[in-house]
Amino acid sequence: MKKFLKSAKSPEPIGPYSQAVGFEKLIFTSGQIALDTSGSIVSDDIFKQTEKVIENLKNILEDNGSSLEKVIKTTVFLKDMQDFASMNEVYNKYFGKSMPARSTVEVSRLPKDVKVEIEVIAYN
Numbered sequence: 001m002k003k004f005l006k007s008a009k010s011p012e013p014i015g016p017y018s019q020a021v022g023f024e025k026l027i028f029t030s031g032q033i034a035l036d037t038s039g040s041i042v043s044d045d046i047f048k049q050t051e052k053v054i055e056n057l058k059n060i061l062e063d064n065g066s067s068l069e070k071v072i073k074t075t076v077f078l079k080d081m082q083d084f085a086s087m088n089e090v091y092n093k094y095f096g097k098s099m100p101a102r103s104t105v106e107v108s109r110l111p112k113d114v115k116v117e118i119e120v121i122a123y124n
Helices: 046-062 081-095
Strands: 002-005 020-023 026-029 071-078 101-106 116-123
Touching: 026 046, 046 081, 046 116, 071 081, 081 101
Parallel strands: 071 101
Antiparallel strands: 002 020, 020 026, 026 116, 071 116
């Protein structure tokens, strides 16, 4: 049965969707962007944006019985593929040991004109 999941430590969705959905032993997060809990963008810097995105994902997972170590797939959306190396440097700090499968794509625009959005699938 599907469950709607959330964390008060991560920003509220900016549209009609859930922070995450649980199904059986899996957690599917919605794409997270670099917002704080008040809904403000944390920075224009790709390093800081990537860090905030992953921290938001971490909060959602941990508050719902999972963790970044239990992520099995990530999808990274970048506004500019020139930011790949910078995003990857931060990403590696969080996922370097667990090495989930990953897709990274460049997109023409992201919500609130941020530079990066990441979604994950994890188990609990």
